Amino acid sequence: MGADEGPEEMVRGGLIWAAKDTSSRLVLVGHSDRVKEAMLEIDDLPENISTEHAETEVPMKVSATDGVRMRDSSIAVGLRMVKEGRADAFVSPGNTGAVMATSLLTLGRIKGVLRPAIAAVFPTSTGLPTVVLDVGANAECKPNHLSQFAVMGSVYSSVILGIETPRVGLLSIGEERSKGNELTIATRKILSRTDLNFVGNIEGRDILSGTVHVAVTDGFTGNILLKFAESIKPMLVTAVQRQVRSNIFSRFGVWLMLPFLRRMRGTFDYARAGGAPLLGVNGDVIICHGASSARAISNGMQIAADMVKLGIRHRIQQELMNNHSGKENGSSKKGSDIGNGVVHPAGSDNQR
Amino acid sequence: MGADEGPEEMVRGGLIWAAKDTSSRLVLVGHSDRVKEAMLEIDDLPENISTEHAETEVPMKVSATDGVRMRDSSIAVGLRMVKEGRADAFVSPGNTGAVMATSLLTLGRIKGVLRPAIAAVFPTSTGLPTVVLDVGANAECKPNHLSQFAVMGSVYSSVILGIETPRVGLLSIGEERSKGNELTIATRKILSRTDLNFVGNIEGRDILSGTVHVAVTDGFTGNILLKFAESIKPMLVTAVQRQVRSNIFSRFGVWLMLPFLRRMRGTFDYARAGGAPLLGVNGDVIICHGASSARAISNGMQIAADMVKLGIRHRIQQELMNNHSGKENGSSKKGSDIGNGVVHPAGSDNQR
Numbered sequence: 001m002g003a004d005e006g007p008e009e010m011v012r013g014g015l016i017w018a019a020k021d022t023s024s025r026l027v028l029v030g031h032s033d034r035v036k037e038a039m040l041e042i043d044d045l046p047e048n049i050s051t052e053h054a055e056t057e058v059p060m061k062v063s064a065t066d067g068v069r070m071r072d073s074s075i076a077v078g079l080r081m082v083k084e085g086r087a088d089a090f091v092s093p094g095n096t097g098a099v100m101a102t103s104l105l106t107l108g109r110i111k112g113v114l115r116p117a118i119a120a121v122f123p124t125s126t127g128l129p130t131v132v133l134d135v136g137a138n139a140e141c142k143p144n145h146l147s148q149f150a151v152m153g154s155v156y157s158s159v160i161l162g163i164e165t166p167r168v169g170l171l172s173i174g175e176e177r178s179k180g181n182e183l184t185i186a187t188r189k190i191l192s193r194t195d196l197n198f199v200g201n202i203e204g205r206d207i208l209s210g211t212v213h214v215a216v217t218d219g220f221t222g223n224i225l226l227k228f229a230e231s232i233k234p235m236l237v238t239a240v241q242r243q244v245r246s247n248i249f250s251r252f253g254v255w256l257m258l259p260f261l262r263r264m265r266g267t268f269d270y271a272r273a274g275g276a277p278l279l280g281v282n283g284d285v286i287i288c289h290g291a292s293s294a295r296a297i298s299n300g301m302q303i304a305a306d307m308v309k310l311g312i313r314h315r316i317q318q319e320l321m322n323n324h325s326g327k328e329n330g331s332s333k334k335g336s337d338i339g340n341g342v343v344h345p346a347g348s349d350n351q352r
Numbered sequence: 353m354g355a356d357e358g359p360e361e362m363v364r365g366g367l368i369w370a371a372k373d374t375s376s377r378l379v380l381v382g383h384s385d386r387v388k389e390a391m392l393e394i395d396d397l398p399e400n401i402s403t404e405h406a407e408t409e410v411p412m413k414v415s416a417t418d419g420v421r422m423r424d425s426s427i428a429v430g431l432r433m434v435k436e437g438r439a440d441a442f443v444s445p446g447n448t449g450a451v452m453a454t455s456l457l458t459l460g461r462i463k464g465v466l467r468p469a470i471a472a473v474f475p476t477s478t479g480l481p482t483v484v485l486d487v488g489a490n491a492e493c494k495p496n497h498l499s500q501f502a503v504m505g506s507v508y509s510s511v512i513l514g515i516e517t518p519r520v521g522l523l524s525i526g527e528e529r530s531k532g533n534e535l536t537i538a539t540r541k542i543l544s545r546t547d548l549n550f551v552g553n554i555e556g557r558d559i560l561s562g563t564v565h566v567a568v569t570d571g572f573t574g575n576i577l578l579k580f581a582e583s584i585k586p587m588l589v590t591a592v593q594r595q596v597r598s599n600i601f602s603r604f605g606v607w608l609m610l611p612f613l614r615r616m617r618g619t620f621d622y623a624r625a626g627g628a629p630l631l632g633v634n635g636d637v638i639i640c641h642g643a644s645s646a647r648a649i650s651n652g653m654q655i656a657a658d659m660v661k662l663g664i665r666h667r668i669q670q671e672l673m674n675n676h677s678g679k680e681n682g683s684s685k686k687g688s689d690i691g692n693g694v695v696h697p698a699g700s701d702n703q704r
Contacts, residue, residue, distance in 0.1 A: 063528065063530070097526075124587075125586075125587050125590050125591075136525060139525060139531075139532060139533040140533050140534060171576060172572075172576075173488060173491060173571070173572055173575040173576065173579075174449075176415065178415070179491075180491060180572070181491040181492050181572045182492060184572075203575075203576070203579045204575065204576040204577060204578065204579030204580035204581075204582075204583065205579040205580065205582055205583035206583075207580060207583070208580070208583045208584065208586075208587045209583060209586070209587070217576075219525070220524075220525055220532070220533045220536075220573070221572070221573050221576055223525040223555075223556065224523060224524075224525065224555070224556040224569075224573055224577060225556060225576060225577065225580060226556065227525075227555045227556030227557040228556035228557065228559060228560070228577060228580065228581070229556075229580070230556075230557055231556065231557035231558075231559070231560045231561060232560065232584060234477075234560075234561070235476075235477050235560045235561070238477050239477075
């Protein structure tokens with residue numbers, strides 16, 4: 001309901017997915033009048049679709065704190081369905097802060113998780129995606145939060161994106177051990193004692209070059225980076241359009257290159273990527289861009305379905321627990337198919 | 353001497369500038385054998401050139417602490433010339449950490465400056481550049497550091513880039529007053545009490561869109577952002593090249609679009625921009641990319657010359673002092689042609 005373009009585009013996206021994944025069921029959550037109206041536009045309604053009424057919607061401009069108080073919003077209703085087992089996953093292009101806060105409040109955290117994190121998938125030169133997390137759930141982070149992000153990102157890369165032993169890097173300034181800020185220096189120490197495939201510090205340039213499969217950072221830095229990356233495409237599009245208008249040769253050149261330009265546009269089109277999983281909450285939640293296209297929503301639904309089918313939450317819990325107990329007993333639990341997790345040095349805060 | 357491509361390209365760059373700006377004088381600092389060898393390649397040596405011998409060079413891989421100890425490196429010799437008044441400015445494509453640390457040690461800080469900052473100029477959709485600082489001098493920052501960065505960036509934008517009343521934004525996550533981390537929330541309070549043209553929080557997307565002329569951030573976030581931005585160009589170039597090889601229509605299309613593609617390449621070519629000023633040290637210092645082309649070096653020399661001629665250090669000192677005393681006396685000093693600076697709330701640390 002709260003998406004930039006209203007519910008019509010979202011309904012269309014949901015239907016693309018529902019028609020494809022006929023073994024799954026789609027529930028459209030929103031004000032029944034609006035949702036039905038949007039459904040009228042569709043000719044061939046798949047059968048695996050139902051609706052759930054929500055009286056209100058969280059506006060985009062509202063703070064997370066205010067959003068979470070709206071107990072009958074489409075966000076609250078959808079997440080309660082997950083909590084009550086009437087849905088397996090929740091996909092929303094609505095107010096990010098409200099989805100995050102309501103997810104945490106309604107679903108709680110996976111056992112052992114200190115802080116949930118939003119993971120964004122960046123395109124790279126290698127063709128393999130890089131998972132960057134946290135991109136906005138936590139403005140202030142502690143070393144133990146970051147080391148858990150590394151575990152969750154590694155599980156996501158392995159289970160959902162199919163990368164066998166994901167290379168994990170810590171986003172910092174300078175590759176040397178001593179470089180970075182207090183947070184990254186302390187995090188690096190923890191991460192190098194885990195069984196993750198941790199390659200050490202990486203720099204901003206290593207994300208697009210695909211040096212690692214998982215880039216760990218605090219939610220402040222990650223969010224600024226994601227928003228910056230999202231703004232590359234509009235800048236390129238404006239530049240190409242200006243060129244097309246100014247020069248007949250370029251106009252022809254652009255025409256010849258259209259398939260390529262479309263692909264490049266897709267490369268930097270984060271809104272189309274299908275949304276970012278909120279990892280660490282006790283339910284499968286995908287946060288989509290407010291300006292998501294139907295295609296992006298459909299992709300987001302597919303990722304959510306994969307998360308459910310592949311049991312990502314169970315895998316995250318397992319990896320965090322394995323590591324925790326393994327390390328505390330002084331034994332090194334090698335042999336897990338994906339890297340293990342987090343060591344908590346004495347005196348560090350294991351509580352939130 | 354420490355540049356990626358060796359001194360030849362640097363000498364060539366210096367000569368491009370020296371031939372253009374005949375009222376200035378160029379001193380090539382480096383090992384005399386290597387510098388003379390590089391000069392042999394040049395046919396028409398301008399007359400406003402001399403050399404200064406430096407026995408050693410700081411390797412790129414050395415830490416700032418080790419680099420600063422090399423008292424007869426080309427970096428140390430060049431900066432001593434500035435200190436002793438035998439040169440007005442220093443331009444270096446060498447080890448950034450070493451240039452920074454040696455500058456601070458040799459030249460000291462401008463009176464009133466808590467922390468020097470590296471300013472990078474980002475291209476934007478509007479065509480007007482955005483100054484982002486700090487991009488790497490300070491991994492950990494306090495609110496008073498950031499508010500001084502805002503003053504220094506505003507002076508740079510106004511004096512060197514010619515923007516009349518630069519709009520200053522604080523890089524954060526979310527535009528609301530309450531959004532961000534502890535650092536930005538505290539900084540925002542300070543900045544909104546200054547006479548700067550402060551527009552509040554901005555997000556990562558606002559840099560390329562040119563919403564502000566000055567974007568203030570800590571050196572950790574700024575460095576990651578700059579390195580990420582620098583990596584866009586290689587990614588685009590690789591993609592275009594791959595396309596050219598794969599498809600004859602695209603090949604022709606690319607050929608027709610070459611002037612445009614070259615310009616786009618230039619847009620994201622931060623190495624070509626001419627280097628980043630190290631603002632706040634008591635001497636005019638430009639830090640260039642290690643992979644700088646001759647053209648980039650020449651541009652860097654021009655910026656350094658402008659900084660000297662326009663007295664940027666004096667202007668920074670003035671703006672910081674004006675504001676400081678003005679605010680402490682409780683009077684609001686309006687009427688300065690660029691915004692004033694920094695308020696130090698009681699109990700904040702004014703010392704480094």
